[in-house]
Amino acid sequence: MNLNTSPLGLANLGPLAQLRAGRLPERLVRLLVGLYLYGISNALLMRSTLGGSPWVVFHEGASRHLPLSLGTIMVLVALVVLLLWIPLRQMPGLGTLANTLLLGPFTDINLQLFDAPEALGLRWLYLLTGVVVCAIATALYVGAQLGTGPRDGLMTGFARRAGWSIQRVRTCIELVVLALGFALGGIAGVGTVVFALCVGPITQFFMRYLVLRLDVAPTPAQ
Template sequence: MNPNTSPLGLANLGPLDQLRAGRLPERVVRLLAGLWLYGVSNALLMESALGGSPWVVFHQGATLHLPLSLGVVMVLVAVAVLLLWIPLRQMPGLGTVANTLLLGPFTDFNLRMLDAPESLPLRCAYLAGGVVVCALATALYVGAQLGPGPRDGLMTGFARRTGWSIQRVRTCIEIVVLAMGVVLGGTVGMGTVVFALCVGPITQFFMRYLVLRLEAPAEA
């Protein structure tokens, strides 16, 4: 297997190569649509009040031990995750910047648009919808191949370097992050467990159809 391309066709392109790889307007639309849907997913999961994603649990737990706000902790964690990209030779790009700048505002906007459900069946529907939409959003904006966000870049980097499936890598990462969040004292609920176990397989399914296959540059 080409070490610069994952089994799903994710090419390890540099920032300039990502922009030159063709179909740029379509890829930018997919990137923005994916980030918007990720904001919808975050809002659905948070309004369900059944437990956040493993990363949210970890961020919440970290704030219990640091004199920092949740937002500052998320930024610091993102920077730390980006440092893990170095040994994986994962390349950043437009998508990495867009994820950092737009995901928060998109989440805030959708939280304002969604009413918190009162009944348990509707809360469960929010939870299920949040997980599915998160997987779809990930496949859209990662599949656009304009550079993933910090946390998804960790996933795709491991998948490319190891040859493991996106499903296997994402599930492993989510479980490890969740365990650290629990140790730190983060809030865990039924939704956290559902998210950790289900988002990987569903993301793998959507990635089969939504990755835009591009040609990686030939090595010297």
């Protein structure tokens, strides 16, 4: 098995090689559209009020034990996750920086566009739509092959190194993070469980069609 490519054709290129891999304008558009859709997904999930994602539960749980703001904890967790990239030999890129800088603002913009609905049926619609949009967003921006955000890089790194499917890896990560967050005192809801169990399979489905396969051979990760 080639440890520098995933079963879905994601190449583990270095930052400069990512930019030189061709079709850059198209890949940049995919990256930005994917991240904006990710912001829509975050807003829909939050406005559904049916339970945050496992990572939100983990961040909230950690905040109960640390004298730090939720935002600071999110940054620290992202840095720890980036350290886990080292043994996985996961390469960062422009997408890693874009995820860090743009996802928050894109989420804030869309929170202004969506009000929290009162009807339970509409809240469920927000939740389910948010999960599907999250999967499409992940497949688009990760499939652009310009580098991933910290948490998605953990997913693609494990998938590449272990030879597992994105579905299997994503679901395992979400369930482990959910268990840790719940143990720390984070509050989960039915939406949290739906997200944890469904986002992996749906992401796997869309990645089959949205990963932009590159025509260059990947350089070995150092």
